[in-house]
Amino acid sequence: MSLSLYTLIEASFPDDRSRMALEAPDRAHGPREWSFDRLASMAARYAAFFAGLGLKPGDRVALQAEKSPEALGVYLACLRGGFVFLPMNTAYRTDEIDYLVGDAEPALVICDPSAETALREIAARRGTPHVLTLDADAHGSFIDVVLKVRDALPPAVCAANDLAAILYTSGTTGKPKGAMLSHGNLAANGIALRDAWRFTEDDVLLHALPIFHAHGLFVACHCALLSGAKMIWQQKFDRADVIRELPRATAFMGVPTFYTRLLAGDDFNRDLVRHMRLFTSGSAPLLAETFDEFRARTGHAILERYGMTETGMNTSNPYDGERRAGTVGFPLPGVEVRVVSGEGELLGNGEIGGLQVRGPNVFAGYWRMPEKSAEEFTQDGWFRTGDVAMIDADGYVHLVGRAKDLIISGGFNVYPKEIEELVDEMPEVLESAIVGVPHADFGEAGVAVVVLRPGQALDEATLVGRLKERIANFKVPKRAFFVESLPRNTMGKVQKNLLRNDYKDACR
């Protein structure tokens, strides 16, 4: 491909580019609207500004700012000019930013005005020449300078494997690694999703996800931008705001927590979502209970899909056809998936093993970590996802857990998900997490961390006793602890590394 993802995006805009592409809240003045034409000219001006600063294709532009159309403009300008976009989680603290800036060596950092002093100090130390600011309402030194730019940078000619973005992985598994995503990776996945989920310019996507993560930035924005659909942006997920805007939308994408929160009140009902055609879920497992309750309440089967920063989306439940609760569906067109044993042997349907993927969506490797990158790929080019999975007789992929979450107790493998499901079935239990902790005798043992439903009571001995009746002893958690809530990262994933640390002495 000799075109950039940007060129592909612009080519997908509606013929009438005065149509609205994006509506975003402005806390001071009411909603702000952006036509496709305005998005394109914003990208062209921002890209001209970056080039004027001396940035060359391949240079990194780091952004840690609140969600705003201008932040999207920075992303689009990078795609247009061949610069590499580096979004940073708004929750990152100084030390995390320091690490990322040191690792990625951006030529420009754009940050919230409140972080400017810290960023200037980091940039000076790390050799980043430019620091500018941008807030949620289009104020900041970045806006002051780009408003004066009248030039438009023509779209760069990019090869499919030219770098488009570096996304640092979410950190549920140790030190952040920069996943290098090319124009070809993002284009292939964006087109696959747009087509699989039938996005057209008649769609209106209600977008409540953050845009520093692959889910909100790539999955959501690319579906809309590559089909000429409109997006209604919300600053963050706020139940009342989503309920208010849903009647104007046709599609919504969420992490499972969004759905459990929506279901928490009777005002979320069939009538409210009668214009909707699609709800998707991903980034963390959607409980079958949530899927069922959602369908009973609204008539919609949430479409669950599976992917990761390094690969974009790999599998999806079908648009037409049965969406099966507790599964992540089938490989997307162009994507191959397989399940292998610890020894690398191909496993058959129904067998549990490591999930590997191959396809145009799979990233080029981790930034400046050639050995680590090589380790993650097999000789024949399959990426080891680190997820443990099973493919059933009908071809649906089931995720069983993360390889890292796997507990090996007395030499036996325990898959946390299996135990969590049993604990979650108990009527007193809202949700649970099973983590492996050091055990004097077995090497490792499972510990259950459990959140009870309001007003319910359950004690450790009863919980353990019930499990002993249902599963082999080696699978039964050795201890159970009851907590108010499970720690989750911004994408709704349970942070098992924190739990492992909290309970590390529980079984010594």
Ligand code: AMP
């Ligand atoms: P991230 O790179 O932050 O998007 O995290 C990717 C990881 O999230 C995957 O490797 C999975 O472990 C998990 N994940 C993504 N989608 C799902 C899903 N639908 N169900 C369960 N886990 C998921």
